[in-house]
Amino acid sequence: MHDNEPRTITPDALPEMIIRYLKARLEHDSATAITAFTGDATVIDDGRTHEGTAAIERWLDRSATEFTYTIQLTGAQQADATHYTATHHLEGDFPGGTVDLHYRFTLRDGLVERLVIEP
16 A cells, blocks of 8 residues: 555544534534634635635535535545545435535644545
């Protein structure tokens, strides 16, 4: 195994700020979710880039209400000390109805610096 190959970890082995973010998203708690991010964080979701706390907060609020869906954490990986992936299975009233999404986190100073959400 190479150092840069992600290794599978148990979801509860994800860093605290990632677990805090994911739990807050499940509860549609944008105020708590935003605390997991650095002030200059970037989120890329659905091809759109959201930079900085204010833009990420707007994205959190909008994405919480845009569709109704269930989300299940199905796996987790760690590439190194600052790169983690959480895989989720979503089912709901969005186009396509079901999707597996990879939440790719980059950490800095104990917070999320970058989050890319993609299939």
